[in-house]
Amino acid sequence: MFSYEDYREILRVIKESGRYCTYEEARNKSEFIIMRHDVEYSVDRAYALSKVEESMDMRSTFFFQWTNNSYNILSRKNRDILTDMHERGQNIGLHFALNGMTDMNLIRERINQEMDMLSDMLGFEINSFSIHRPSPHVLEENIKLPGILNAYQDDFFTFDPKATPESDLEVKYMSDANHIWRYGYPDEETIEKYDKIQILTHPFAWTKKGYDNLDNYKTLVNEKYIEMIDSIDNECKDFGPLRDNFEKLPIDI
Ligand SMILES: [Zn+2]
Structure with a gap:
């Protein structure tokens, strides 16, 4: 279920839907499918998955962490990878970790700060972020910052604390978290049911062969x-x- 071949099939389906677009484009559309990646543990696996997308002439958004403990996006090797992905047309964003923060003003300030630092270090503009393991509190806050796109803002994500995986929300959310497609699998039949869809995959979960x-x-x-x-x-x-x-x-x- 997590091989590159399976991933290509997901890409084929969303490409053929004609609704595939970026966050930027999705804001003004009544129908869209966005593909997002939160990068945990391995920049190499994110890079490999970006190549799979490019083999199908597709691009998406890869959100990288700045404060995690398993990779360093500022190492020479990883900076070269991020620069290459950017130059190939992939969108690079910040995967923001709360690290225990709950004060919303502080969180806004930190997001701005980390995005500025990241743009500065990478030499190109970072203007989108997703939050790592967001609390209900932070989802409810619906953070919107000038000139910045939040993958969880209400244009791209519907927050309803009472929702179950089967709930009919304005934006359908599908994620491969924990190797389980808890909110449904993005196959042809499922994506036809919803006008607006955001798909989250974690590149570390995907390999050429595909494992449990x-x-x-x-x-x-x-x-x-x-x-x-x-x-x-x-x-x-x-x-x-x-x-x-x-x-x-x-x-x-
Ligand atoms: Zn995450």
């Missing part, structure tokens, strides 16, 4: 293991002769 939840995490951890070894190897010239000791992947699939 457990094996996906196993392959992700193996990739991170290799990334760490490469990082040491690149930094430390004494590591070369020792590298052989680390060649076996830690987790069998």
Whole structure:
């Protein structure tokens, strides 16, 4: 269910709907399908998924975290990746983590701050954000900032604290969170039922082969293991002769 082939099929369906567009475009439309990605754990997997989209001549919006503990978007390697994605026409946004903040003024201030810093560091303008694990309180707040698009603002997302996955909301939301399409799977039949749709996928969940939840995490951890070894190897010239000791992947699939 989480292979690139499956992802291409989702793309094919939304492309053929004729309603596929960006956040910017969706604001003035009565019918739309937006594809968004919140990037957790792995910039490499986001990059790979962006290439799958481009193979079908499609682009979407990738939201990257600034304060997470598993990747650094300012590393030379990741900055090059983000710049390349931007130059290829992908939209890059901020995946904002609340990190325990609840004060709405502070949250607004921090979003502005992080977006400014990110634009500055990357050298191109970041003008959209999504919130990582948003609290009901922050969804209810419907944050709108001048010149900035919030993936959860009411144009793109309908907040109803009483809603169930089956509720008929103005904007249909579908997400692959936890490897479960809790609000429905974006196939032809489902997307035909709704005028406005926002789809969220997490690139770390998608691979060429496609795994269940457990094996996906196993392959992700193996990739991170290799990334760490490469990082040491690149930094430390004494590591070369020792590298052989680390060649076996830690987790069998
Ligand atoms: Zn997130």
